Amino acid sequence: MSDSYFGFDTTMPPLNSDQLTAGTAEITEDELSKNFEAFALESGQDFGVYGYDPLADQLVETGDDYNEETFGNDITNIGDDFDFTQSNAKIADTIQKEEKIYVDRRENVPSDNNELIRQRPLFSNLWDDQAGIAVNGNGSYPNDPTTSPLMPESPISPSIWGSYHPPSTRKGLASNNRQEFIQFSAMNLTNLHHPSYENPPNYPPSQISPLPPGFGPPPVARVPTLEEIEKQLQRQAGQSSTIENHQLQRQAGPPPQSQLPPPMHNSPLPEKRMLSLAEVEAALLGMNSRPPPLPIYGQTEGVYREQETAFLEQEAAIREQETLYYERERKLREKQRKLTDMAKYNGLMTQNDKDYINRIQISQLVTDDPYSDDFYYQVYTAIRNRQTQSQMGPFSPNASGGGAGQERRHRNRGSESGMLKMQQQVLRIVNDARRKPKSTQLSLEGALGKIALNSVRNPRQLLQVSAKHTDTLQTHASPSGGTHHKVPSITLHGIVDHRKVLRSIENIYSAVLGLEELRRNQHPQSRQYSDQEREDKWLQEKYTELARKMWEELHVTDPIGISFQHPFISILSVSKGKKVIPRVLRHCNQDQIGAMIRILVANFETLDVCKAAIGGSNGNIKQSILDEVELFMNTVVPPLLQFVAEAPLKIVIGLLTLFIERNNIIWVAKSKVGLAFLTMFLSRAEILKQGGGAMQGLPPPEDREIMQWQESYNRLFSQLQNYFLSSFPPFTSNIDDMYVWQFLAAMAVGASMEQQHVLVTEIRERVLETVVQASRMPHDKAAHKITNVNLFLHALGLDASQLKI
Amino acid sequence: MLFYSFFKTLIGQQVTVELKNDLAITGILVSVDQFLNIKLDDIHVVEEQKYPHMMAVKNCFIRGSVVRYVKLPASAVDTALLQDAARREAQQPTVPAPR
Numbered sequence: 001m002s003d004s005y006f007g008f009d010t011t012m013p014p015l016n017s018d019q020l021t022a023g024t025a026e027i028t029e030d031e032l033s034k035n036f037e038a039f040a041l042e043s044g045q046d047f048g049v050y051g052y053d054p055l056a057d058q059l060v061e062t063g064d065d066y067n068e069e070t071f072g073n074d075i076t077n078i079g080d081d082f083d084f085t086q087s088n089a090k091i092a093d094t095i096q097k098e099e100k101i102y103v104d105r106r107e108n109v110p111s112d113n114n115e116l117i118r119q120r121p122l123f124s125n126l127w128d129d130q131a132g133i134a135v136n137g138n139g140s141y142p143n144d145p146t147t148s149p150l151m152p153e154s155p156i157s158p159s160i161w162g163s164y165h166p167p168s169t170r171k172g173l174a175s176n177n178r179q180e181f182i183q184f185s186a187m188n189l190t191n192l193h194h195p196s197y198e199n200p201p202n203y204p205p206s207q208i209s210p211l212p213p214g215f216g217p218p219p220v221a222r223v224p225t226l227e228e229i230e231k232q233l234q235r236q237a238g239q240s241s242t243i244e245n246h247q248l249q250r251q252a253g254p255p256p257q258s259q260l261p262p263p264m265h266n267s268p269l270p271e272k273r274m275l276s277l278a279e280v281e282a283a284l285l286g287m288n289s290r291p292p293p294l295p296i297y298g299q300t301e302g303v304y305r306e307q308e309t310a311f312l313e314q315e316a317a318i319r320e321q322e323t324l325y326y327e328r329e330r331k332l333r334e335k336q337r338k339l340t341d342m343a344k345y346n347g348l349m350t351q352n353d354k355d356y357i358n359r360i361q362i363s364q365l366v367t368d369d370p371y372s373d374d375f376y377y378q379v380y381t382a383i384r385n386r387q388t389q390s391q392m393g394p395f396s397p398n399a400s401g402g403g404a405g406q407e408r409r410h411r412n413r414g415s416e417s418g419m420l421k422m423q424q425q426v427l428r429i430v431n432d433a434r435r436k437p438k439s440t441q442l443s444l445e446g447a448l449g450k451i452a453l454n455s456v457r458n459p460r461q462l463l464q465v466s467a468k469h470t471d472t473l474q475t476h477a478s479p480s481g482g483t484h485h486k487v488p489s490i491t492l493h494g495i496v497d498h499r500k501v502l503r504s505i506e507n508i509y510s511a512v513l514g515l516e517e518l519r520r521n522q523h524p525q526s527r528q529y530s531d532q533e534r535e536d537k538w539l540q541e542k543y544t545e546l547a548r549k550m551w552e553e554l555h556v557t558d559p560i561g562i563s564f565q566h567p568f569i570s571i572l573s574v575s576k577g578k579k580v581i582p583r584v585l586r587h588c589n590q591d592q593i594g595a596m597i598r599i600l601v602a603n604f605e606t607l608d609v610c611k612a613a614i615g616g617s618n619g620n621i622k623q624s625i626l627d628e629v630e631l632f633m634n635t636v637v638p639p640l641l642q643f644v645a646e647a648p649l650k651i652v653i654g655l656l657t658l659f660i661e662r663n664n665i666i667w668v669a670k671s672k673v674g675l676a677f678l679t680m681f682l683s684r685a686e687i688l689k690q691g692g693g694a695m696q697g698l699p700p701p702e703d704r705e706i707m708q709w710q711e712s713y714n715r716l717f718s719q720l721q722n723y724f725l726s727s728f729p730p731f732t733s734n735i736d737d738m739y740v741w742q743f744l745a746a747m748a749v750g751a752s753m754e755q756q757h758v759l760v761t762e763i764r765e766r767v768l769e770t771v772v773q774a775s776r777m778p779h780d781k782a783a784h785k786i787t788n789v790n791l792f793l794h795a796l797g798l799d800a801s802q803l804k805i
Numbered sequence: 806m807l808f809y810s811f812f813k814t815l816i817g818q819q820v821t822v823e824l825k826n827d828l829a830i831t832g833i834l835v836s837v838d839q840f841l842n843i844k845l846d847d848i849h850v851v852e853e854q855k856y857p858h859m860m861a862v863k864n865c866f867i868r869g870s871v872v873r874y875v876k877l878p879a880s881a882v883d884t885a886l887l888q889d890a891a892r893r894e895a896q897q898p899t900v901p902a903p904r
Contacts, residue, residue, distance in 0.1 A: 361839075372897065376890035377810040380883055509892050579885065 358422065363429040371517065501570045504553050505577045511550035512580060515587045518543050547587050554584065556596050566603045568596070573608040575628060578635045585639045593643050594651065600640070601655050602662045604674065607632075614670045629672055637676055644680050649688040649701040649709060656681045656712045665719045669727050675743040678716070682746035685709050689750075713750055720747075724762045736784075741791040748795035756796060763792065771800055807894050811887065812837040812875075821851065821876035822867055828856060830865065841869035 371378055518539060551557075555567035571577040585593055604610055609632040612625045644652065659665075659677065668674035687693070689709070691700050701709075720727075727743065729735040748759055767789055774785035786800045793799055815834050822843060823829040829852070832845030844866050850859040 372893065373806045374810045374813075375893050376807060376883075376886060377813045379886055379890075380814045383883070383886070506892070509889070510896055513889060513893055513896070576888070 355422075359425055359429065362422065362426050371520065501567070501574060501577075504555065504567070505571055505574060505580065507553040508550055508571070508580055508584065509576075511546050511553065512583050512587070514546045515543065515550065516583070518546070550584060550587065551592060554596070556592070556599050560599070560602060565606050566599060568599050569603045569606050572600070572632075572636065575631055578628075578631050581636045582639050590643070593640075594647075597640050597643060597655065598658060600636075601659045601677065604659065604668055604677070605663045607673065609673045610668060610671045613672060614667065632673055633676065637673070637680075641680055644684050646696050647684065648693065648698050649685060649705045652681050652685050652688070653705065653708050653712055656685070656709075656716065660712065660715055660719065665716065666723045666726070669720055669723065669743075672739055675727060675739055679739070679743045679746045682713075682743075682750060685713075686746070686749050717747070717751065717755055721758060722762070724759065725766060728766060736788075738788045738791070741788045744792045745795040748792060760796065767793070767800075768803065771803055806839075807890055808841060809837065809839050810890065812841065812843075815877060815881055818878050818881045820845075820878070821874075822872055823874040823876070824867065824871050825873045826871070828859070830859075830867070832864070835864070838869075841872065843867040843869065843872065843875075 558567050560566060609629045613621055613629050688701050689706060727740050728737055748756055751759060770785055770789050774782040789800050818834055820834050821829055821831045830845060830848050830850055832848035835844040835846045837843050846864045848862060848865055850856045853860060
């Protein structure tokens with residue numbers, strides 16, 4: 001019984017007795033088979049074994065002798081052997097009965113299908129009349145019944161699918177359904193439609209229908225519907241009608257979309273429609289909280305209720321609002337979509353996982369001593385904060401803490417208790433890390449290589465400079481070059497090795513950094529050790545130790561004259577050596593500074609900023625040297641100047657005498673640095689002579705000291721006489737000659753009348769030239785030149801304005 | 806740690822990050838981490854004609870390993886301090902290099 005082309009399950013379980021008794025037929029399957037058996041006995045037919053009919057054996061294949069008997073001149077005598085239809089007719093009755101049972105069973109299925117079932121060709125028709133199939137097809141059935149859309153029908157009304165209906169051959173039924181559906185949806189739309197958009201009384205249902213071309217932009221109709229649905233949802237949340245609305249929305253959506261040109265202001269993408277549906281669904285589930293509808297709607301609704309005629313005037317404005325609203329809505333939806341897209345990754349990590357990773361990251365960054373691991377950042381922000389503080393005044397919010405404060409503020413964002421927990425954990429991790437020193441590599445048993453354990457503080461080394469390599473080079477070279485290749489010690493060989501100097505400078509830096517760190521830790525606010533005294537003592541010892549080391553590395557106390565260049569001078573010849581001096585001097589006592597300045601003055605000629613900075617006749621000095629001079633003036637001179645500015649006259653006399661004795665004054669006076677030192681001594685002596693030493697609590701200089709000073713001064717003047725002009729840089733160069741005028745002023749102040757006269761005669765030309773030059777210069781530059789000249793002239797009691805050019 | 810420490814001070818400055826694929830991006834440094842991953846804001850690409858697809862990008866995250874150069878504002882770098890920091894790092898008791 002193959003009824004599979006009707007789409008029914010052919011492997012149905014056998015009918016049970018209930019169903020059978022409920023049906024009209026009284027026969028059971030057993031009875032049926034019994035009927036068959038009886039029939040088979042009656043007719044002498046065995047239905048199962050046609051192929052084994054023994055009658056065939058009696059045929060003689062080759063002979064035609066019995067043809068007549070076989071094919072029948074006399075057919076009446078043939079018998080029942082080949083009459084199959086007769087037996088069919090006998091069982092047909094049974095089959096019909098069985099079919100009735102089946103149909104009755106189908107009665108329970110929803111009524112939609114009843115008609116279909118009734119239309120279905122009966123089995124009996126198949127048996128009885130071949131032509132019946134075509135008749136039952138009503139002419140519209142496809143010829144091949146297996147492709148008929150009739151059977152695979154969902155129990156839900158087909159109208160739900162709207163435009164998704166395939167161009168069915170069952171046009172009558174489909175169009176009928178559609179018509180119903182259109183009217184249905186139009187009705188609902190009119191009900192739901194907001195009165196402010198269209199005029200409800202004049203609102204023909206056909207406008208909603210997808211077919212007429214004069215239909216307004218679908219979103220206009222659609223979105224307010226959505227809005228309405230929302231309102232309804234808010235009003236009657238939980239009621240079953242919401243689902244109905246939802247379905248209505250589904251129905252109302254597609255047809256206009258698919259058949260209308262896109263409106264101007266809002267492109268109705270299919271994707272967008274889906275979104276709106278998704279939104280409604282979300283609203284139904286209460287998943288998202290939509291913003292309340294714009295107040296304009298409620299307002300216009302009220303207006304409409306009260307005065308229906310006035311609302312047409314507002315329409316344009318409302319539409320504007322509408323587009324704005326759509327835009328907002330669209331963005332909101334977009335955002336919502338993104339959020340929901342991402343939401344699928346929510347909760348992938350548990351809080352434990354997150355904490356674990358946070359701990360790993362923070363343990364990499366947090367240290368017990370930020371100054372050792374985060375030195376640059378800490379000091380930089382401290383310096384910056386100090387700068388901004390000095391600009392903004394002492395009450396800036398960053399006043400305390402500096403970089404650490406910034407760090408703290410950064411972390412305050414988290415919840416306080418969580419942060420506290422985290423801090424405790426980090427503290428534990430840091431302590432753990434301190435307890436067991438980190439190894440950089442790990443060799444597993446049986447492994448061929450070593451596993452490097454790299455960290456932030458111990459990154460993978462790309463360059464591995466091994467000390468061994470240089471050692472082998474050294475030993476390799478020594479046989480040929482003898483001891484020359486060995487790094488010469490400064491004192492032994494008399495030649496200062498540049499590398500050695502650099503090494504010394506680095507050692508100085510290390511010591512200075514150590515000293516500075518100790519200074520920073522000297523006043524910790526919250527250090528409450530029981531043995532604070534011991535701690536302090538230990539710190540003090542460490543400090544003196546480092547200071548001693550630094551002093552040794554400076555080589556200030558090395559005897560003069562043993563090496564070609566004094567090691568301290570060599571250090572000062574390197575720019576980073578110059579830079580370290582002010583930092584070194586902070587950790588030196590007055591005696592040490594005095595010793596340093598004496599060494600400097602005694603070896604002044606050999607200073608690179610002196611010997612190299614003296615230009616030839618054309619006065620060309622390399623820019624690099626000028627930079628060095630500038631650096632020296634900015635780093636080394638100021639602290640020494642400060643020392644000299646507080647020194648008693650005795651020391652100043654000693655320094656000047658040393659300076660004159662040990663150096664070629666005429667030559668040194670050509671250098672800027674030399675003049676700066678001379679100016680320094682001269683002006684200090686002059687201040688002391690005039691009793692300025694009282695400020696530092698020094699007794700006024702004795703007459704003997706003043707005599708000594710005058711002697712030294714006279715020596716200096718006599719040496720420089722006739723060479724004062726040579727101190728000036730060439731006129732053509734752009735070097736500011738202020739320092740020369742300063743020096744001359746210092747000379748002039750201490751000079752006797754004759755000496756002043758000599759000075760003026762020598763310098764007169766230069767003064768006049770400068771003034772003339774200034775008259776041809778732009779105002780600001782000219783003023784500067786005149787000021788320079790006046791430095792000198794004022795010392796003599798004159799002024800540039802008195803000069804007649 | 807020195808570089809991390811250094812780049813932290815540049816936060817808020819305008820830098821140009823040149824990547825190993827020759828793309829150069831200028832922007833405000835927002836943050837940096839210990840791997841020297843970089844976040845930039847208000848970015849624009851140096852050769853806009855060559856990389857038009859980058860015009861719409863307003864901010865970005867750059868993995869530290871793809872950076873070739875970072876061009877810094879000279880005024881934001883304290884070279885003397887940087888030298889000191891390098892010295893300090895060299896001073897720190899480091900484990901001997903694996904032989």
